[in-house]
Amino acid sequence: MALLRAGFTWPAGHPAAGGLLPHHFTVAPDGSGAVSFLWHSPSGHPDWALPSALLCGARTFLGHVRPRPSGRLARRVYPLGLLTNGIRIEEIAPLMSRRLLLHAGGDGTSARPAVIEHLRGARRAVMIPYAQSDHDRATARFQEWLTPHGVEITGVHTASDPRAAIAEAEAIFVTGGNSFRLVSALHSLSLIDAVRSAIDSGIPYYGASAGANVACPTIRTTNDMPIVQPSSFAAFNLVPFQINPHYIDPPPPEARIGETREERLMEFLDENDVTVVALREQGWLEVDGPSMHLRGTGGAVLFRRGADPAEVAGGADLSSLLVETPRFDA
Numbered sequence: 001m002a003l004l005r006a007g008f009t010w011p012a013g014h015p016a017a018g019g020l021l022p023h024h025f026t027v028a029p030d031g032s033g034a035v036s037f038l039w040h041s042p043s044g045h046p047d048w049a050l051p052s053a054l055l056c057g058a059r060t061f062l063g064h065v066r067p068r069p070s071g072r073l074a075r076r077v078y079p080l081g082l083l084t085n086g087i088r089i090e091e092i093a094p095l096m097s098r099r100l101l102l103h104a105g106g107d108g109t110s111a112r113p114a115v116i117e118h119l120r121g122a123r124r125a126v127m128i129p130y131a132q133s134d135h136d137r138a139t140a141r142f143q144e145w146l147t148p149h150g151v152e153i154t155g156v157h158t159a160s161d162p163r164a165a166i167a168e169a170e171a172i173f174v175t176g177g178n179s180f181r182l183v184s185a186l187h188s189l190s191l192i193d194a195v196r197s198a199i200d201s202g203i204p205y206y207g208a209s210a211g212a213n214v215a216c217p218t219i220r221t222t223n224d225m226p227i228v229q230p231s232s233f234a235a236f237n238l239v240p241f242q243i244n245p246h247y248i249d250p251p252p253p254e255a256r257i258g259e260t261r262e263e264r265l266m267e268f269l270d271e272n273d274v275t276v277v278a279l280r281e282q283g284w285l286e287v288d289g290p291s292m293h294l295r296g297t298g299g300a301v302l303f304r305r306g307a308d309p310a311e312v313a314g315g316a317d318l319s320s321l322l323v324e325t326p327r328f329d330a
């Protein structure tokens with residue numbers, strides 16, 4: 001379980017911790033009828049141990065949380081209400097940690113301030129450029145605008161051990177391009193689990209277009225042509241819904257376009273009971289633990305089985321989509 005990565009709670013019954021931190025969870029009644037607990041949050045930096053494990057819950061035993069030193073990753077404290085609805089703790093634990101920025105692709109300039117904010121001080125980022133054929137170029141495009149912000153971004157293709165590079169990253173970027181080529185490389189380099197556990201440890205993920213597609217359970221709602229044969233369509237599964245990037249509204253009937261994007265997504269829903277967030281250009285999703293919002297100016301359309309497509313405007317709270325259960329081939 002992810003909680004074990006916090007380090008200081010393992011082995012349970014840490015002798016130096018006294019009575020406060022003997023277990024992975026500490027539950028205590030406080031006499032007012034409310035239940036208080038400590039959640040010893042996992043950290044991507046086990047060497048920081050106690051300082052990087054913040055408390056989470058309705059009440060805590062510590063009255064004051066020190067501001068995070070600059071450059072260090074920090075967690076937010078969420079109200080307990082976001083953790084209920086009958087969801088099991090095993091499902092909530094990774095949800096609490098994930099920080100994702102999933103962009104529709106195209107011109108991402110308007111999202112740059114949000115990307116910097118999303119990094120929250122992370123300095124050493126790793127780029128996964130496999131959706132493109134020119135990996136150096138794909139990485140350089142991000143280096144150009146991130147370097148002046150003090151973010152060092154290296155292509156995972158330059159690492160002698162790509163899995164180790166992912167494990168050491170403070171942030172992960174995945175560029176757009178061809179989703180089949182990308183997912184094929186992710187499987188052949190055994191990076192699916194590596195990235196997923198890095199993200200579950202709390203480091204930020206930025207994915208644009210194909211990079212947003214692979215944050216989903218599968219790449220089944222990509223617009224791309226299958227130019228290569230991946231061993232599987234399964235992707236990082238960081239969110240329980242699908243994304244369709246670069247969404248284009250149906251043209252007027254006089255345009256006589258067969259198979260609009262809407263029709264293709266309806267075909268997906270014939271075969272799968274899974275929500276699809278169709279992101280127009282200049283739109284992106286921000287996931288911060290259990291909350292998710294649509295950002296940018298493009299807006300999005302939600303496709304769900306048995307329902308008409310629903311328009312969603314920038315700023316919308318889409319957190320409820322994070323606790324859906326997708327049913328593929330259903």
Ligand code: ASP
Pocket residue numbers: 105106131175176177178179208209210211213221222223224245246
């Ligand atoms: N080819 C797109 C991209 O820019 C992905 C897609 O449209 O599904 O990454």
